[in-house]
Amino acid sequence: MLEISDLSAGYDSKDVVLGVSIDVREGEVVAIIGSNGAGKTTFLKAVCGLLPVSAGEVRYEGRSITDLAIHEIARAGISFVPAGRHLFPEMTVAENLGLGAYPHRPEAGQQSVVFDLFPRLAERRRQAAGTMSGGEQQMLAVGRALMSRPRLLILDEPTAGLAPKLAAQAYESLAALRTQGMTILVAEQQVPLVLSLADRGYVMETGAIQLQGSAAELRDNPTVRRAYLGVA
Amino acid sequence: MTAAILDGIVLGLQFGILGVGLTIMYGLGGVLNLAYGSMAVVAAVVVSFSMRSGLPAGLAVLLGILTAAGIGLALNLTILKPVYRRQGEARVLLSLILTIGVAFIIDGFLVWRFPIEVLSLSIGGNPVLILGVPMRTGSLLASAITLLTGGALIFFFRATVTGRAVRSVIQDEVGAQLCGVNPATTRTLIFTLSGALVGLVVVMQSMTSPVPISAGFEITILALIVTVVGGLGSIRGAMLAGLILGVVHAMSSFYIGSYITTIILLAAAAFTILLRPSGLFGKHA
Amino acid sequence: MTTEDVNSVSGTSGVLRGRRKDRRVSNLVALTSIAVAGIVLALLPIWIGDSRSHMSVAISGLLFVCYAIAFNLIFGSTGQLFLAVGALAGVGAYASAIISDRLGVPFPLAMMLATGLSMLIGGGFSWIAVRRSLDIIFTGIVTLVFSLAFDNILLGQRDLTGGETGLVVEAGSDTFLRQQIPPYYVFLGLVLIYLVGYVLLHSSHIGWAFRALRDDRMAAELTGIDVSRYRIYAGVIGGGMLGLAGALWAHVEGFISPATFTFIHVDVPVLLMVVFGGLGMLMGPVIGSAFFTYMGEVLAAFSHLRLIGEGTMLIVLFLLLPKGILGALRSGASGLRRRRQTSKR
Numbered sequence: 001m002l003e004i005s006d007l008s009a010g011y012d013s014k015d016v017v018l019g020v021s022i023d024v025r026e027g028e029v030v031a032i033i034g035s036n037g038a039g040k041t042t043f044l045k046a047v048c049g050l051l052p053v054s055a056g057e058v059r060y061e062g063r064s065i066t067d068l069a070i071h072e073i074a075r076a077g078i079s080f081v082p083a084g085r086h087l088f089p090e091m092t093v094a095e096n097l098g099l100g101a102y103p104h105r106p107e108a109g110q111q112s113v114v115f116d117l118f119p120r121l122a123e124r125r126r127q128a129a130g131t132m133s134g135g136e137q138q139m140l141a142v143g144r145a146l147m148s149r150p151r152l153l154i155l156d157e158p159t160a161g162l163a164p165k166l167a168a169q170a171y172e173s174l175a176a177l178r179t180q181g182m183t184i185l186v187a188e189q190q191v192p193l194v195l196s197l198a199d200r201g202y203v204m205e206t207g208a209i210q211l212q213g214s215a216a217e218l219r220d221n222p223t224v225r226r227a228y229l230g231v232a
Numbered sequence: 233m234t235a236a237i238l239d240g241i242v243l244g245l246q247f248g249i250l251g252v253g254l255t256i257m258y259g260l261g262g263v264l265n266l267a268y269g270s271m272a273v274v275a276a277v278v279v280s281f282s283m284r285s286g287l288p289a290g291l292a293v294l295l296g297i298l299t300a301a302g303i304g305l306a307l308n309l310t311i312l313k314p315v316y317r318r319q320g321e322a323r324v325l326l327s328l329i330l331t332i333g334v335a336f337i338i339d340g341f342l343v344w345r346f347p348i349e350v351l352s353l354s355i356g357g358n359p360v361l362i363l364g365v366p367m368r369t370g371s372l373l374a375s376a377i378t379l380l381t382g383g384a385l386i387f388f389f390r391a392t393v394t395g396r397a398v399r400s401v402i403q404d405e406v407g408a409q410l411c412g413v414n415p416a417t418t419r420t421l422i423f424t425l426s427g428a429l430v431g432l433v434v435v436m437q438s439m440t441s442p443v444p445i446s447a448g449f450e451i452t453i454l455a456l457i458v459t460v461v462g463g464l465g466s467i468r469g470a471m472l473a474g475l476i477l478g479v480v481h482a483m484s485s486f487y488i489g490s491y492i493t494t495i496i497l498l499a500a501a502a503f504t505i506l507l508r509p510s511g512l513f514g515k516h517a
Numbered sequence: 518m519t520t521e522d523v524n525s526v527s528g529t530s531g532v533l534r535g536r537r538k539d540r541r542v543s544n545l546v547a548l549t550s551i552a553v554a555g556i557v558l559a560l561l562p563i564w565i566g567d568s569r570s571h572m573s574v575a576i577s578g579l580l581f582v583c584y585a586i587a588f589n590l591i592f593g594s595t596g597q598l599f600l601a602v603g604a605l606a607g608v609g610a611y612a613s614a615i616i617s618d619r620l621g622v623p624f625p626l627a628m629m630l631a632t633g634l635s636m637l638i639g640g641g642f643s644w645i646a647v648r649r650s651l652d653i654i655f656t657g658i659v660t661l662v663f664s665l666a667f668d669n670i671l672l673g674q675r676d677l678t679g680g681e682t683g684l685v686v687e688a689g690s691d692t693f694l695r696q697q698i699p700p701y702y703v704f705l706g707l708v709l710i711y712l713v714g715y716v717l718l719h720s721s722h723i724g725w726a727f728r729a730l731r732d733d734r735m736a737a738e739l740t741g742i743d744v745s746r747y748r749i750y751a752g753v754i755g756g757g758m759l760g761l762a763g764a765l766w767a768h769v770e771g772f773i774s775p776a777t778f779t780f781i782h783v784d785v786p787v788l789l790m791v792v793f794g795g796l797g798m799l800m801g802p803v804i805g806s807a808f809f810t811y812m813g814e815v816l817a818a819f820s821h822l823r824l825i826g827e828g829t830m831l832i833v834l835f836l837l838l839p840k841g842i843l844g845a846l847r848s849g850a851s852g853l854r855r856r857r858q859t860s861k862r
Contacts, residue, residue, distance in 0.1 A: 087404065103413075333828040453665060491673035505659050
């Protein structure tokens with residue numbers, strides 16, 4: 001579904017991500033794990049058009065989306081939830097969700113899907129997004145991303161800044177989406193959490209893929225255990 | 233007294249629309265358009281000349297508003313292109329200077345070609361009593377159109393998909409793009425709308441009192457005051473500030489005199505910046 | 518601006534920032550260029566001295582050099598966009614005229630009082646901007662608002678200012694200031710003093726702070742430079758320069774009106790001159806004012822197109838020549854030098 005080959009990207013002609021290749025098949029949940037500063041965020045931003053790609057190619061459903069603008073990628077069916085969330089702070093929850101369906105009017109059906117997944121948002125329907133807690137904002141960001149009925153959901157650190165209990169809840173919601181058949185690509189530092197959800201994973205360090213395999217393989221890999229799972 | 237307040241509300245709505253037109257350009261494009269008023273004077277000239285050549289008033293007004301909208305569109309597609317390549321303060325500064333240039337060119341041209349022209353749209357008929365106040369048909373019509381436009385604007389920004397998309401770009405450009413909103417298209421739309429709004433307001437004003445050909449800069453400053461008091465980039469703020477300043481303007485010119493009124497408006501802008509730089513509803517400190 | 522731009526704009530400052538010997542050399546260069554400009558300008562009346570109209574154009578050119586130097590100091594050196602150049606000069610002019618004619622104060626003393634008032638207002642703007650941490654845009658708007666309010670007050674307070682018709686200035690009418698050529702030299706003297714003052718300011722510790730401020734405000738703050746203090750210095754000094762020039766003009770011309778000090782008639786042309794000559798460069802204001810004054814005369818037959826011409830220049834300059842003539846020459850020269858060096862290697 002998504003094939004990325006030899007992608008390099010960075011800031012001001014200095015590349016941070018160096019020739020990364022990954023692929024995501026339909027219906028899969030794929031994790032990118034790595035420590036802070038490994039290049040995960042830069043990589044996802046480049047894939048979704050927030051940063052220019054300096055080399056390599058991104059193909060989605062067979063066609064190249066490497067040079068498309070953010071909004072074109074979004075309209076092609078990929079919803080990206082960045083770590084910064086980028087909500088509309090002065091708009092209500094309902095208005096934020098409504099914009100998720102742009103350029104169409106929001107469908108009542110899809111809105112109730114989101115409210116089923118995050119009942120909290122239904123209660124806060126009329127509250128301004130900027131006044132909500134971090135956990136609620138994260139729910140809203142995912143909810144907004146789902147409003148366009150995307151075929152691929154990309155998330156960057158969905159648990160950043162969340163208390164452990166909320167982080168676990170966030171992954172329960174993602175698991176629910178997975179059972180509905182959603183394809184998900186997620187970058188995450190909380191490795192145990194993400195490996196409990198994912199089918200496959202990639203380990204990224206210093207801008208390159210160091211390791212890849214099924215979630216089970218990664219869980220059992222001594223390097224991963226030492227570096228990310230806190231097992232000696 | 234009643235007359236002054238009624239006048240003030242209508243004037244306030246006009247101020248509000250004037251402010252909205254300027255503030256959306258700032259909020260969306262980071263552009264402070266100082267050619268704003270001059271665009272509108274061009275619209276008034278077009279209306280005046282098409283009426284003189286025998287066009288019906290309604291059609292002439294439409295033509296004038298379309299002209300102003302066209303100038304807004306043209307600015308966005310030509311001279312402002314290099315502005316968008318910059319960010320933040322440098323962008324606003326360059327836009328401010330380039331649009332002063334445009335304002336000079338437009339004003340210079342108008343004053344050269346039509347040196348003593350005063351634009352007024354006279355719509356005849358006997359005065360009608362409203363709440364015991366005699367109102368001329370011209371100002372009644374202007375008030376009606378102003379109310380309608382104000383309402384339409386609120387509906388557009390609150391209830392339509394496109395209007396919400398505009399607000400989303402103002403609040404978080406990247407967020408809007410992630411939702412599939414194309415900021416460049418939105419910007420083009422908004423600059424066209426902005427031209428149409430200022431054109432409309434000035435044509436309305438010419439229905440109640442004559443607009444001198446050199447009024448461009450004054451209109452720009454008026455819009456700037458409303459925008460600053462409302463908070464740069466805030467649509468709600470511009471509407472509210474417009475209403476307040478409109479009533480203040482009407483009361484003060486009724487009781488004190490127009491020279492002090494101008495100073496009061498300028499002082500309102502200065503004190504807003506000094507006391508609450510983000511304006512009534514602004515989001516940034 | 519890219520780093521390269523900053524480097525080429527601050528080409529001299531890099532030299533000045535260096536060792537004391539370098540600084541002395543570059544001061545020498547600056548003072549020499551002032552001397553050359555002074556001599557050329559001092560000789561001008563030989564050719565045009567017998568024409569009253571030419572002389573008055575030349576004097577008004579020098580007035581604009583004064584304005585432009587002050588603006589260059591305030592905006593070019595400390596990044597404060599003062600859109601009240603005309604208004605600050607107008608404060609000086611009207612205050613000096615009213616104090617001397619109404620209160621019977623001798624006009625030299627009146628000029629000093631008026632200059633003090635402009636210093637107070639100029640410094641006040643900077644103080645407010647610093648205290649409320651206004652950015653370039655808000656500083657611009659506040660000063661523009663002051664300019665417009667000042668214009669309105671001039672028009673409204675008829676009995677004091679003469680309103681739209683203007684004010685005849687009696688004080689100074691029986692002195693050499695009203696003769697044909699002497700006031701030219703008085704203004705030239707003022708220009709030279711301003712220029713030398715500009716150089717001295719920039720080679721002192723204040724100038725070091727100015728340059729740091731202009732190149733990178735954050736870095737300047739981090740290195741412990743008291744940014745706000747130097748901004749206020751620039752506001753006070755610049756305001757005083759404007760007020761003094763305006764006051765002198767009032768007594769030389771013998772007549773002032775609101776139109777002489779409006780945003781459109783003063784601030785925009787001054788911005789054009791400074792940017793044309795080169796923002797933040799010593800001789801930028803002189804070159805800019807000379808160019809625009811000369812062009813104004815050559816194109817006098819097209820004066821009805823003046824606004825259109827100024828508007829076009831503003832756009833063209835900011836898009837094509839943002840560093841001005843001097844800046845373009847300098848980066849051209851350093852580009853050549855760099856090419857020569859690389860070819861040597």
